[in-house]
Amino acid sequence: MNTSCLLAVMVGGNMSQIFGLVTLGRLDMRFSKIHLLESQEKAYFLDGIKELYNTIQKDNSILITRKIVTNRRIKSYLVRKLVSVPCLFGLKFRLWNNRKVNFAALISGDFSVLIPHAFYSQLNFVYMHDVWPRFQYWIFPLLDLFNIRHVFFSSKQVWADHLKKFPKSRCQSMWLPEGIDANEYSFRPYHEKKIDVLEFGRRYEKYHLLIKDRLGANSKYHVYKHKESDLLFQEKSDLVEALAGAKIVICTPSNITHPERSEYISSMTLRYLQAMASKCLIVGITPLDMQELFDYQTIVEIDMENAAEQLLEVLSNYDSYFPLIERNYLEVRKNHQWINRWDIIKQKIEEVK
Structure with missing residues (x-):
């Protein structure tokens, strides 16, 4: 064409x-x-x-x-x-x-x-x-x-x-x-990924509070910003390294995390592409734009009623998501x-x- x-x-x-x-x-x-x-x-x-x-x-x-x-x-x-x-x-x-x-x-x-x-x-x-x-x-x-x-x-x-x-x-x-420039990101083999759940950038606080304690109680390595004033990663290289070693990245659009700012705007941000380029599984909410950009379901949609249980279930069956992760990776490199x-x-x- x-x-x-x-x-x-x-x-x-x-x-x-x-x-x-x-x-x-x-x-x-x-x-x-x-x-x-x-x-x-x-x-x-x-x-x-x-x-x-x-x-x-x-x-x-x-x-x-x-x-x-x-x-x-x-x-x-x-x-x-x-x-x-x-x-x-x-x-x-x-x-x-x-x-x-x-x-x-x-x-x-x-x-x-x-x-x-x-x-x-x-x-x-x-x-x-x-x-x-x-x-x-x-x-x-x-x-x-x-x-x-x-x-x-x-x-x-x-x-x-x-x-x-x-x-x-x-x-x-x-x-x-x-x-995204996918060449600026890397990934580790699945068996070498040590971070179970990574939250960075804008945080969906309501969801975070639902998963934080249960993940800790189950000895899951959960990386997130602990103080509002601190940066989780000082340099981009630190973020790239964390993404490479993460199994799951939490991604939600700004109209969900900060509706007072974004109002009804639901767009695909760099974070989604960074996760895909690093071969991470995305658990979150699909922005409206992504529903048109991809002709398949790219992420695992959040279950707010069973938030922590859902993540633990995904982690226990992580290998079943390898095909989706690989498809997302190839799709981003080819088209996005x-x-x-x-x-x-x-x-x-x-x-x-």
Whole structure:
């Protein structure tokens, strides 16, 4: 299936494998340079963005320039002031068009990364995570103000919100799920995995309290953050090592763990892909996006009525889940890596350019 057909199919139908099947082949590329705009922050929640940027950096078909954006504090202040004056949303801050292609991956509405580059070009493209409903009233209009030609939303629900709430936007949009660089993760043979249950990142506290004591009473090695202020893993390498040695990873979408923040948005996050790439069995709740991205049941759904008993049963019959773990691993490597997503992004840039 060629790219144009694929992108047409993405509007509806079964999403399984669609995002992994795009191949560009030998395109007559009309753009040869791209500027990656990035923050100098080293926060753990930027791991996915760093993997995406590193994937783009390996593309030898175009010249990649990575620009660390400075003076973020001042620029963030300017964005906040701008948000406080909605009557300015309709303005066009375009100084001139240097025809440079700029790309940035943003957490929520962190438009400070785009200053001043977006005002010197009409070829700006962004990938956006965490566009929660309460922020959409200013994020969507600012896409136009910052001269964004195409935005890629990690959540299908957010994409639908953009089409519904801001139908006259000059900025085109599409759903493009998160990806992973599977080569940055590893796994141990099943008989060498020593961590029985791993909880990291956002924690489903209600579920955690149901399983913690029973797992301990049954001498199961349960790894989780003990203090709210502490990081479970100081470095990404520590996380990779833990995942490689974990049997089960608990994954639940943000609308379950933090509904006050995410509201109804149920999207596939990096954590699901990290677990699959590390050959861990996922016990949790399937996000809405994943129900379309995979044409089979990828995880063991949580039984809240028998939470601890369910985990103990799964651990006692762990070898029966090997086929599912292997299938998830192969599916992620084939269809859900950042290189799959970058192929689609590059195609859309080419169409606009």
